[in-house]
Amino acid sequence: MPIDDHAALRELHDRHAAAVWRYVVHLTGSPANADDVVQETLLRAWRSPRIIGQDPATARSWMFTVARNLVIDDARSARRRHELVDEPPELAVDDRTDQLFDTLLVEEALAGLSADHRAVIARAYFGGRNTAELASELGIPEGTVKSRLHYGLRALRLALQERGVVR
Template sequence: MELSARARIRAGDPVAFGDLFDEHAQVVYRYAVRVTGDWASAEDIVSLTFLEAWRLRAKIRSEGESLRPWLLGIATNVLRNASRAARRHEAALSRMPGRDVVPDFSDELVGRLADAEELAAARTALDRLRKAEREVFTLCVWAGLNYAEAAEALGVPVGTVRSRLSRARTRLRELTDAEREPSPGGGQHISEDRANAVRSKQERHP
C-alpha cells in the first residue's frame, strides 16, 4: 500500500518534504513578511521554519487535512525567538559607543511596493496589541487559518482563539479610529483610506 504524504515526511522522505516546501513556502513567507515587515528577514524565517519542521517531522500526526497549521505554528515559534534575539541585539548595540551612521536605502526600496504604507500602518497598530492577540490575528486574518487551524497552530483551545481574535479586532478598531482623529497641533495623521485598509483586513475572516 502506498504511504501517505504525511507518512513519507515522518519517515524522512526528502522528496515528500520537498513537495511540502513547494506547497507551503509562499504561505509561510507571506505570513513572515506581514509579521516582521521586512522581506529579507522573512526569507530567514522561512528557512528556519522548514529546518525546524524537518527536525520535528516525527511529531506530525498521522491524519489531518493540511499541514499548513502545523507549519505556521512552527513559524510563530521561530518569529517569537527571532523577536527575542532582535531585542537582545538592540540592547547590546545600545551599550556600544556611537559611530557614524551609514545611509540605509532599504526603506526607499520597500516604499516602491504598492502596499508598503498599508503594511506599515497595520504593523504599527498590531505592535500595540498583546502578543497572544497579535498572533491570533495574524494567523486568522493574514495567514487565512480558521479558528480550529489557528488553535492547532498555537496549541490552545478554539474558544481561546475566538476570544483573542475578538479582543484584537476591537482594539485595532479603537487604534485606527484614534489615528484618524486630527492631532491638536494639526500634524499629519493616517489617512482614512489607510485606516479603512487596515480595518478591511480585520473583517476579511469571519
C-alpha cells in the first residue's frame, strides 16, 4: 500500500471510526462487538481502494452500510443462533424422588401402627417433645410413654422391613 493510501486510510479512520462505533453500539448494545465491527469495516475499506479516495460523505455512508450489514450477518449467523446470550446457566436441582418414596413408605408404616404407638412416636420425633412433655400432654405416666415408644419403634421397624426399607 503506498504512503498516500496509508494517510488516506488514517484519515478515513480519524473521520469516521468513532461515528461508526457509536452506530454499531446503538445497533448491538455491545461495545466489544462494536470494536470488532469497526475494525472489520476499516479492513474492508482498505481492501476496497475506490473508497479510500472518495468524498468524505460517500465514504461515511459506505462505512455505515458495511457496518450495518456486518451486524446483520452476525445476527443471522449459525454461531449466534446457537449461542445463549445473557442467560445464567441452569442450576442443578436435587432429585427428590427417593426422598418422596421414603416419606410415603414411612407414612404407610406409621399408619399400620396402633393409635397409641403412632401418637407417641409422631409427637416425640416430629414434635420434638421429651418423655416428660409427652406424659403431661397425653395424661399418662412417663414409664408408659417410654414403653409405647420402645414397642412402637419396634413395630415401625418391622413394618419398614416388610416394605424393604430397613434390613
